[in-house]
Amino acid sequence: MKYKEYKELDYARIAADMLAFWKEGKVFEQSVSGREGSPTFTFYEGPPSANGTPGIHHVMARTIKDIFCRYKTLKGYQVKRKGGWDTHGLPIELQVEKELGITKEDIGRKISIEDYNQKCREAVMKFTDQWNDLTEKMGYWVDLENPYVTYQTEYIETLWYLLRRLYDKGLLYKGYTIQPYSPGAGTGLSSHELNQPGTYKDVKDTSVVAQFKVKRNEKSEKLFSSAGNGQPATDNDLYFLAWTTTPWTLPANSALTVGKNIRYARVRSFNPYTFQSGDFILAKDLVSRYFSPKGAEVPPESFKPGDKVIPWRMVGEYKGADLEGVEYDQLLPYVKPARPAFRVITGDFVTTEDGTGIVHTSPTFGADDFRVARQHDIPAILVTDENGREVPIVDRQGRFVKEITDFAGMYVKNYDGQDESAPDYRTTDVKIAIKLKEENKAFRVEKYEHTYPHCWRTDKPVLYYPMESWFIRTTALKDRLVELNKTINWKPESTGTGRFGNWLENLVDWNLSRSRFWGTPLPVWRTEDGTREICIGSLAELNEKLMQAVSNGKGVLSEDQLRKNNGMLLKISQGQADLHRPYVDDIFLLSADGRPMFREPDLIDVWFDSGAMPYAQWHYPFENKDIFSKSFPADFISEGVDQTRGWFFTLHAIAGLLFDEVAFKNVVSTGLVLDKNGEKMSKRKGNVINPFEALAKYGPDATRWYMVVNAPPWDNLRFNPEGITEVQRKFFGTLFNTWQFYALYANLDSFRVDKKDPVPVQDRPELDRWIISVLQTLIGEVDGYYADYEPTRATRAIQYFVTEQLSNWYVRLSRRRFWKGSLTEDKKAAYQTLHQCLLTVAQLMSPVAPFFGEWLYRNLAGGSSEATASPSVHLTDWIPSDGLLVDKALEERMDLAQRYSSLVHSLRKKHNIRVRQPLSRILIPVLQEEEKHKIAGVEGLILSEVNIKQVEYIDDTSGLLVKKIKPNFKKLGRQYGPRMKEVAALITALSQDEIRTLEKSGSFGVSLAGESLMLTADDVEITSEDIPGWIVASEDGLTVALDVTISDELRKEGIARDIVNRVQNMRKDMGLEVQDKIRIDVQISDELVNAALEANREYICTETQALELNMHQSLENGQAVDLEDFVLSMKIQSVSV
């Protein structure tokens, strides 16, 4: 049985062949089932949405996932990985709307919810074939046979169970959030609706800079006792200036927000309407916008009411943080809040681009306001309606409530169709502004043009208005979530501590509600007045409540309602319940006090769907409790960094809230895949890389390897196809050639690796023991990198080993051992060593390059199992690093050999002497005996590599060496600190004699500015850098001198080598096989050449597989061969043996 040899490296072919092998042998299934009973390593697949086609970045993300699952499998773990599909959500709905040519309004009218949801269900799995194809072609191993699907009833039942648990813990509640709202249409607007073209319009609004009068108390005393800047205290009233383009929200003001790091100025001046004096606080950068330069020059004493130029002086300066907590008087005191309000808080959304750098904050009418108020425990300004409910001061029609006496019943914007061109028309904003002016509460009132969103149906301005919503009270367990996060190993760490950690620190409650159709319905039923409600946690419970409703509901529920309830009961009994809308909307339950309850119409955020996958994928707790307990939490997950606030968060939140656990222990967040210029891929730019084309063109292994080796996965990847071809050439090409080399000669020798009869490692030559030692080191490194989720380091280490150490050093220097003679022990050792290296590389690389690793592994097995226990590399056990085979001293020696060889090469180059020309000797200065021993150990390798006859070592006694001395900065720096420069100068100036004295006695006294210092041997580094009279190369403390005299004999040998080279080329041109024998005929010409031929006949023949070499006076049909200085007529013929 022979090893397979290949004509060329065909990546696509390798992938296709290995894929077929995996399929046929069910290798993936075996890699999981074969580890039954082993410790588990749990991976969670973040479900992709199959309503779009996969992109190249999915190859990146899935490569990372695959790497660690495969690695852990090799390490003996059972790694189950269930695939999944994310099937709910807005993108799918929008896609279906587009397909059907309808809008949200039409759902339930032109098309029934039932039909619509059916369309969504079909649309969402539209591209599953493409996804499955990509998964397979890129070699991503994940269970596609039994995926979880978020729309399935079992999945939803688990979601309901989880929601019920949250509900029971008091973590699910109905509250409100600020959303765009159209009073004209009486409905909230989604962000999608706001993004319709034409909704944002330029409008002129009345803007007001209002004066908020600071309360003098212990919190503000510092502002009164001194104005800052050393200016005296004042009797002036002190005001914050805050700007708004929605003056109608001012009666709802309950706080002022400043930026923590923004600088604020205190300006002493006068109100431009009332001319009352005052001190005004606003952002320093914006002072010039409100106070004219002229005013700074006018003396304040001379100011009279009515003067055009208003004098001002800056009298103080504060940081935003200094102002935090200062209280002020309510601006428009119509409604008193329930809890303390009216103080300065800090928020990160404050800018100094507009306004005053101080933001008027009304929690009922701004999303930022709402959030920041909640964080600082600022209450909203609310009134109680006739039903006893707390409502904002503007009703749902857009009118002020009666409590806002001066403006009661007025529309805050023109929602009642008033004629705006009428001469006496005043907007409510203007009326408010007038009142403020009169009361010395407005500092500036002006028209302000800006863009503002409008309702696409009514064309009227949108209000930001509190809308009812269901929330998960994530803030209740914020501290715990923060704590738990600290136990998670984030790659990179900054995403965990920074991006995710900060996000957790500033957590707000999770708004769960979505007013859509295709998603998981909220399982909450309520009485009409909201006083009774129930949260359903399972189908069984739903069944029970339905039965109660049916049996007790006569007279309370209508005939139709009862009929629908019975319909659902029937479905449940048949196991065909669909928990989507509209079916759940047709369920009517009874409260404990006998009143009907209706389902809350909301759907839940799809992120809850995916965040609940650890439980729902197993239909926990209704089934698979044991499987769940073994696979929670995940050991490892990986997704794009953009998922930080998406899936990473929802996984973490649900696990933390309900199970007081992390959902994952290790997480790799991957960066983006950009084009080669660092720009985002987009269809518009036409720079999108099609993943199928890339895989077909470059093969999955090279693509995967490139993505990992190029940069750490969390950095953005600039996807450059040239990078892949480089990886192909450099890494895969070299590895392929190494395999070809092995296969070629092993086949010639009919060599097979016999596990039972290896040449003991200690009996193998130095070169073999070296590469084996390096290999062990590599295994340890790669193991550590994989374990540490550092795939880039792993691939770089493997690549360095393969190209530099194995191919470019070991194989290159070992070639002769493979070429010649019979199968000696030395040759066997060489084969076994190379085989072992390749086999190990196949395993080490297999997580990243699963096809090529498999291909190499199977080639090495030679189609039989003689050397390998398993049919697939992916079913093997990790071969651990064997510390006993590591020989650090040997590795060090080899390093010396490589560096000396490189130096000699550079000398040859410098003096234009070809490597084929042998030279007699090199000199190597050695200052220590130990050094000499090290080099002597690899002397032979150096000599053959650089074609030199011998090494001579010269030591101190030769008197030939010129030494160089360098201060040891690290050591001396600590000792001498500021005087380091002088000390360094002193050391560098030491003479050769002084250096010698220092070396001999181990110490040397010098004097620095009259003070005597004692230098010791380890204060300095002494190297030898020159040998006068020789040509010398020196680098990193190594020095070598080359004897360039070429004797006749050397010259002849050089010619002989040239001839060998030419003959080899001719053989190659003739298409001879390596083992074919030849005869050489040469025409006698130059005397020196003849002598060279005669003297090296034996050598030439062996090298070229020539049986005879004949010299002729004349030669017919000779080929003119160009040697360096001669032309030789020569002929070679194949000879059959």
Add this chain to the structure above:
RNA sequence: GGGCUUGUAGCUCAGGUGGUCAGAGCGCUACACUGAUAAUGUAGAGGUCCGUGGUUCGAGUCCACGCAGGCCCA
């Protein structure tokens, strides 16, 4: 505007705890080497290590402030 992140040769990237190291590969040029080689060796050109300050005897490395790109928010 905020959080995180990146910035080192034409390109892709290395450069623990600050020390005399400004590096590798690719690309370019020249020469060499090659019976595994789309490989390799040697040399050359190419860098105010994004900028400005600061700490220090000493900063690519630490600190501050900027600038530019990216992501996520607002």
